[in-house]
Amino acid sequence: xxxxxxxxxxxxxxxxxxxxxxxxxxxxxxxxxxxxxxxxxxxxxxxxxxxxxxxxxxxxxxxxxxxxxxxxxxxxxxxxxxxxxxxxxxxxxxxxxxxxxxxxxxxxxxxxxxxxxxxxxxxxxxxxxxxxxxxxxxxxxxxxxxxxxxxxxxxxxxxxxxxxxxxxxxxxxxxxxxxxxxxxxxxxxxxxxxxxxxxxxxxxxxxxxxxxxxxxxxxxxxxxxxxxxxxxxxxxxxxxxxxxxxxxxxxxxxxxxxxxxxxxxxxxxxxxxxxxxxxxxxxxxxxxxxxxxxxxxxxxxxxxxxxxxxxxxxxxxxxxxxxxxxxxxxxxxxxxxxxxxxxxxxxxxxxxxxxxxxxxxxxxxxxxxxxxxxxxxxxxxxxxxxxxxxxxxxxxxxxxxxxxxxxxxxxxxxxxxxxxxxxxxxxxxxx
Amino acid sequence: xxxxxxxxxxxxxxxxxxxxxxxxxxxxxxxxxxxxxxxxxxxxxxxxxxxxxxxxxxxxxxxxxxxxxxxxxxxxxxxxxxxxxxxxxxxxxxxxxxxxxxxxxxxxxxxxxxxxxxxxxxxxxxxxxxxxxxxxxxxxxxxxxxxxxxxxxxxxxxxxxxxxxxxxxxxxxxxxxxxxxxxxxxxxxxxxxxxxxxxxx
Amino acid sequence: xxxxxxxxxxxxxxxxxxxxxxxxxxxxxxxxxxxxxxxxxxxxxxxxxxxxxxxxxxxxxxxxxxxxxxxxxxxxxxxxxxxxxxxxxxxxxxxxxxxxxxxxxxxxxxxxxxxxxxxxxxxxxxxxxxxxxxxxxxxxxxxxxxxxxxxxxxxxxxxxxxxxxxxxxxxxxxxxxxxxxxxxxxxxxxxxxxxxxxxxxxxxxxxxxxxxxxxxxxxxxxxxxxxxxxxxxxxxxxxxxxxxxxxxxxxxxxxxxxxxxxxxxxxxxxxxxxxxxxxxxxxxxxxxxxxxxxxxxxxxxxxxxxxxxxxxxxxx
Numbered sequence: 001x002x003x004x005x006x007x008x009x010x011x012x013x014x015x016x017x018x019x020x021x022x023x024x025x026x027x028x029x030x031x032x033x034x035x036x037x038x039x040x041x042x043x044x045x046x047x048x049x050x051x052x053x054x055x056x057x058x059x060x061x062x063x064x065x066x067x068x069x070x071x072x073x074x075x076x077x078x079x080x081x082x083x084x085x086x087x088x089x090x091x092x093x094x095x096x097x098x099x100x101x102x103x104x105x106x107x108x109x110x111x112x113x114x115x116x117x118x119x120x121x122x123x124x125x126x127x128x129x130x131x132x133x134x135x136x137x138x139x140x141x142x143x144x145x146x147x148x149x150x151x152x153x154x155x156x157x158x159x160x161x162x163x164x165x166x167x168x169x170x171x172x173x174x175x176x177x178x179x180x181x182x183x184x185x186x187x188x189x190x191x192x193x194x195x196x197x198x199x200x201x202x203x204x205x206x207x208x209x210x211x212x213x214x215x216x217x218x219x220x221x222x223x224x225x226x227x228x229x230x231x232x233x234x235x236x237x238x239x240x241x242x243x244x245x246x247x248x249x250x251x252x253x254x255x256x257x258x259x260x261x262x263x264x265x266x267x268x269x270x271x272x273x274x275x276x277x278x279x280x281x282x283x284x285x286x287x288x289x290x291x292x293x294x295x296x297x298x299x300x301x302x303x304x305x306x307x308x309x310x311x312x313x314x315x316x317x318x319x320x321x322x323x324x325x326x327x328x329x330x331x332x333x334x335x336x337x338x339x340x341x342x343x344x345x346x347x348x349x350x351x352x353x354x355x356x357x358x359x360x361x362x363x364x365x366x367x368x369x370x371x372x373x374x375x376x377x378x379x380x381x382x383x384x385x386x387x388x389x390x391x392x393x394x395x396x397x398x399x400x401x402x403x404x405x406x407x408x409x410x411x412x413x414x415x416x417x418x419x420x421x422x423x424x425x426x427x428x429x430x431x
Numbered sequence: 432x433x434x435x436x437x438x439x440x441x442x443x444x445x446x447x448x449x450x451x452x453x454x455x456x457x458x459x460x461x462x463x464x465x466x467x468x469x470x471x472x473x474x475x476x477x478x479x480x481x482x483x484x485x486x487x488x489x490x491x492x493x494x495x496x497x498x499x500x501x502x503x504x505x506x507x508x509x510x511x512x513x514x515x516x517x518x519x520x521x522x523x524x525x526x527x528x529x530x531x532x533x534x535x536x537x538x539x540x541x542x543x544x545x546x547x548x549x550x551x552x553x554x555x556x557x558x559x560x561x562x563x564x565x566x567x568x569x570x571x572x573x574x575x576x577x578x579x580x581x582x583x584x585x586x587x588x589x590x591x592x593x594x595x596x597x598x599x600x601x602x603x604x605x606x607x608x609x610x611x612x613x614x615x616x617x618x619x620x621x622x623x624x625x626x627x628x629x630x631x632x
Numbered sequence: 633x634x635x636x637x638x639x640x641x642x643x644x645x646x647x648x649x650x651x652x653x654x655x656x657x658x659x660x661x662x663x664x665x666x667x668x669x670x671x672x673x674x675x676x677x678x679x680x681x682x683x684x685x686x687x688x689x690x691x692x693x694x695x696x697x698x699x700x701x702x703x704x705x706x707x708x709x710x711x712x713x714x715x716x717x718x719x720x721x722x723x724x725x726x727x728x729x730x731x732x733x734x735x736x737x738x739x740x741x742x743x744x745x746x747x748x749x750x751x752x753x754x755x756x757x758x759x760x761x762x763x764x765x766x767x768x769x770x771x772x773x774x775x776x777x778x779x780x781x782x783x784x785x786x787x788x789x790x791x792x793x794x795x796x797x798x799x800x801x802x803x804x805x806x807x808x809x810x811x812x813x814x815x816x817x818x819x820x821x822x823x824x825x826x827x828x829x830x831x832x833x834x835x836x837x838x839x840x841x842x843x844x845x846x847x848x849x850x851x852x853x854x855x856x857x858x859x860x861x862x863x864x865x866x867x868x869x870x871x872x873x874x875x876x877x878x879x880x881x882x883x884x885x886x887x888x889x890x891x892x893x894x895x896x897x898x899x900x901x902x903x904x905x906x907x908x909x910x911x912x913x914x915x916x917x918x919x920x921x922x923x924x925x926x927x928x929x930x931x932x933x934x935x936x937x938x939x940x941x942x943x944x945x946x947x948x
Binding site: 198205 | 721796
């Protein structure tokens, strides 16, 4: 019998709509009791004085690069980065090498995760074979192997008929189809948001309409097919508006937004720092404001990191040559707490968007501190100041625009299945 | 010494007037230039090949007055040129800011001429050396002579002046400047000495 | 205020531009002498790091460096990633270890000179980066107009051509505006970049309207063959709608001059007649190019141990 008591913090449980001081008692990997005056004989104690106690965060969208690009990241290092950021579960995208479009690959990923990852790993399988956007994958077999959703993320399914069939077929297994909305023909060579910034920098622009055109298309297809469409990394005001309209009509459309699209505008690219190069690109101030408003009013359900590690030598190239993406697992909490500090989100609402909503979208347990739930708990000090040096982080890669900045808000302890897997002073445990 | 003068004209900002001391006034300068004009004619048997070359900024009004003197005394139309030496300085890369360039106008060829360099203040001799380097790039003068209105000593190179207006002993750190343009009554020429602290490098 | 590098006109103040122009005018005089050489940069090393091929600009920088007695070294690494043996920043770091006095960089991608300047100790001079900036081109263009018109303040300048892909356009927009001119751009709609008004210019899709009351017309080269058919339909149609000839020039003010960064596509951007005769001042632009580059090398080279070239006179 292993008992763990998390004591003296501020309980934030969105599932129970609970925001009050209290403790959490875990027994044998599950939550045993929540509240004050609990029976704590023989329990290991985690001191949460001055901190928030929340359900473990669930990341809907990360790239763990294994198999195939382990020099950037692997499931072990990605898992450690996740728990260092308070994520007790991470859904990993299929654009590995080889692509996760086959049950054997899904199996491999789960096996690696079991052995080496302190965080739970939910594989997202490809929607089309080899991400080519033509022939659909064996969704039923992939679900049986342990996949939780389907996505061609990294690429877009350009052929509308293929997109239609993929959505239709997904109803067989009743899981979300996660879409990276970018009309590649409109993106062209674009590497920064098309607008005053791309004009100033003289870099090819990626217009917002590349996203809005496909969000609109995919929403219509979702309605037509009745499937669950989940829009990945929304970045434009137009995209948010389409999703809001879809929700008002009761469609089964969900959405996520990244920490960077909530806090950074295309002005960040002024110094040509390739760590600001991301797909979809950092957008205008109006787009950022619309994404924030969308997250606040629930149009956007969840925050997802789109953690995308790349090696230094890859990012150390001309702006047009460097690969897109930034890491984000270890900084997501600090960066998105900005919306709590500004008053736009209550702490409870913020926690919901990092845990309850993503768990619900993936149809996984999580996002709740109710007795009986898996003991996946995050203890976070929202006021703790720290200096972010990615070289000292757990990710193998360092491509973050926040490198060298002082951040506020840090995960103190992360617990997965009742076991402490991360502590800010002791580091991340390897199971 | 013209290195630190402001680019346009020799006039300095009046704030330093209270601490400067005058060592040569307009009358004194003109008297010296009259005497020097005589000396030039005395020394040069073929005055037709003379070529006055002023080193900006200070040398310009002085060369103008000298030319007018030579015309008055000997009816001579002397060629006058202006030769900026900045690009030939030996201290460009070691000092702080890159000095701004000044006008160069050499209307006549230098070959076979007796070039008379005209500078306001001569100290280390480096400006004169730079001027000679520049001259050599323009051609091959028959001879080079030097007019210095004020010789304040402290030579660092073996440069001698052929014609001197006035010898003035000074401290190394002091600055000696020609003020004014001499072109009208409002703009009289004057040579002043500025004390050590106010001396911009 | 200008620092150690010349990366773009956007970073310069008006007085910086004026100082460079004034220095260039003196350098022009050097170019008119018999012996076109001064010893100013003797013993200094200038590296031309040209990732993008360019005979004209490189030759211009080379002549400029040599007239100042510098040792000029040309380094043209292959720019295709397939052929790249060394990354750009590794190349820059290696160069830095050889302690050059200035590195002149040209690259097909915007931002590379800036990234190189971040790692290099030596001053970096941008000879053209992608569609971003080409500062020495704009400086020579401004100098040319100043010589023709006596001033820049109050003039109206129209830049015609593929503005979206043009670094010459951007640098000139910044430069002419800082010097007090009104700047317009004229192009087929897809070639007018997004939010170009944010740069302080008015955009025209009619050449005729853009020329009304204009003192200077700058025609840009139609660059890439890959643009034909997708950004504008054909060279023939471009020439008919935006190509400049004497007849169309009549819409401009009397005495308007015509400029072009070169090389000219005769019959496309400029008629044969305009390409070779007044009021086009293309050869003056080239002459001024060497003078401007001499001025830039004089002001910026060898500076990596001190402050910027416009630090206080007399400050050590």
